[in-house]
Amino acid sequence: MKKGSPTYEYIKGVWKENPVLVQLLGMCPTLAVTTTVENGIAMALATSFVLIMSSLIISAFRKLIPSSVRIASYIVIIATFVTLADRFLAANFYDISKALGPFIPLIIVNCIILGRQEAFASKNTVKMAFLDALGMSTGFFIALFLLSSVREILGNGTWLGIHVMPASFKPWLVMIMPPGAFFTLGIILGISAVIARKTKKGA
Amino acid sequence: MSDSLKMVVVLTLIAIISGASLSFVDTATREKITENKTMALMEGMKTLLPEAEDFKKLDVEKKGGIEGIYKALKGEKVVGWGFMLSGPGFQDKITIVIATDPQIKTLLGLEVLEQKETPGLGAKMEHKEFKEQFKGKSLEEDIEYVKNEKPKDGENKIEALSAATISTKQLLKIINNNIKDIKEIEKIKQELGGK
Numbered sequence: 001m002k003k004g005s006p007t008y009e010y011i012k013g014v015w016k017e018n019p020v021l022v023q024l025l026g027m028c029p030t031l032a033v034t035t036t037v038e039n040g041i042a043m044a045l046a047t048s049f050v051l052i053m054s055s056l057i058i059s060a061f062r063k064l065i066p067s068s069v070r071i072a073s074y075i076v077i078i079a080t081f082v083t084l085a086d087r088f089l090a091a092n093f094y095d096i097s098k099a100l101g102p103f104i105p106l107i108i109v110n111c112i113i114l115g116r117q118e119a120f121a122s123k124n125t126v127k128m129a130f131l132d133a134l135g136m137s138t139g140f141f142i143a144l145f146l147l148s149s150v151r152e153i154l155g156n157g158t159w160l161g162i163h164v165m166p167a168s169f170k171p172w173l174v175m176i177m178p179p180g181a182f183f184t185l186g187i188i189l190g191i192s193a194v195i196a197r198k199t200k201k202g203a
Numbered sequence: 204m205s206d207s208l209k210m211v212v213v214l215t216l217i218a219i220i221s222g223a224s225l226s227f228v229d230t231a232t233r234e235k236i237t238e239n240k241t242m243a244l245m246e247g248m249k250t251l252l253p254e255a256e257d258f259k260k261l262d263v264e265k266k267g268g269i270e271g272i273y274k275a276l277k278g279e280k281v282v283g284w285g286f287m288l289s290g291p292g293f294q295d296k297i298t299i300v301i302a303t304d305p306q307i308k309t310l311l312g313l314e315v316l317e318q319k320e321t322p323g324l325g326a327k328m329e330h331k332e333f334k335e336q337f338k339g340k341s342l343e344e345d346i347e348y349v350k351n352e353k354p355k356d357g358e359n360k361i362e363a364l365s366a367a368t369i370s371t372k373q374l375l376k377i378i379n380n381n382i383k384d385i386k387e388i389e390k391i392k393q394e395l396g397g398k
Contacts, residue, residue: 066210073217080221087228091235094243101295101319177321 013135020143040148048137059129247314251302325370
């Protein structure tokens with residue numbers, strides 16, 4: 001796959017430049033909301049919406065936005081979409097909005113979003129920016145999904161609210177508390193780094 | 204167009220468009236969001252006071268953590284009270300609804316509407332086993348808590364959530380303090396005295 005081809009721009013976000021596992025961006029929501037799979041999925045989807053919409057708008061208007069006020073412009077655009085997502089969740093998925101609490105408004109300062117605008121959307125066509133945003137969103141989704149699955153199964157004995165562990169299993173409370181987030185993230189980062197090194201050697 | 208003028212124009216345009224879309228979304232969702240909150244409250248009161256047919260909101264001045272006072276009616280008869288209360292928890296605001304008998308002497312139960320306590324510890328206040336404990340507690344004296352043991356029969360105490368004593372303490376504070384305030388409200392006094 002060549003750099004610059006549409007497939008490459010999509011795939012890179014999933015693995016090679018995965019925002020969480022490789023770039024280590026957006027750590028705050030990654031660590032905080034992955035207590036249950038449901039929350040993890042909701043957070044990933046809300047972030048994806050904001051990232052994709054902001055990338056579309058910003059790449060479309062990239063030639064009109066003067067570089068001296070670009071960051072201010074990006075933040076206003078991102079904040080608008082975040083508020084839209086926040087209100088939408090509160091109106092239609094009240095329980096999820098309650099569970100995610102302040103983390104939805106905090107998407108505004110998620111570095112993945114501002115980072116992609118600065119590094120990609122502001123320099124590329126709408127089509128490429130869309131693929132890039134979609135790829136990064138997929139990567140973010142995968143990371144949150146893995147992390148929240150491990151934490152919910154070990155910390156609560158359930159997966160998406162369904163009991164998956166035997167009745168004799170005593171949930172490891174620490175896994176759904178902040179330290180559990182760091183343990184899990186560290187182990188997942190380690191595993192993905194090993195896989196990355198192995199596949200590189202093979203190629 | 205000079206650079207600085209362009210800067211002003213672009214940023215102003217972005218802000219105007221963003222403001223317009225925000226106000227549009229706000230109008231579109233505001234009703235639904237308030238409805239969701241009221242529905243959660245009504246559902247909570249219905250579970251606690253199943254015999255009530257209607258809940259009439261009492262117009263009183265907001266004081267302390269009293270967010271709302273509701274008279275539970277069955278026909279014309281008062282069958283109980285619903286109080287929406289809030290106060291600081293261990294990490295963030297806790298909002299609950301409690302139900303009492305018509306005389307505000309006994310607690311019929313409690314539902315948690317909003318809390319952001321530690322998951323797995325304080326957040327367990329939403330669990331049925333914990334909430335069940337409040338059923339039938341007296342409101343004529345403060346409800347207290349004991350740690351790591353079941354309270355004896357007849358004691359006005361509940362068992363604290365393990366490793367979340369502060370959450371428990373704050374929750375009891377919300378109930379105990381606000382009930383005292385509620386009993387001091389003129390309108391409530393009239394209602395209780397008149398019967």
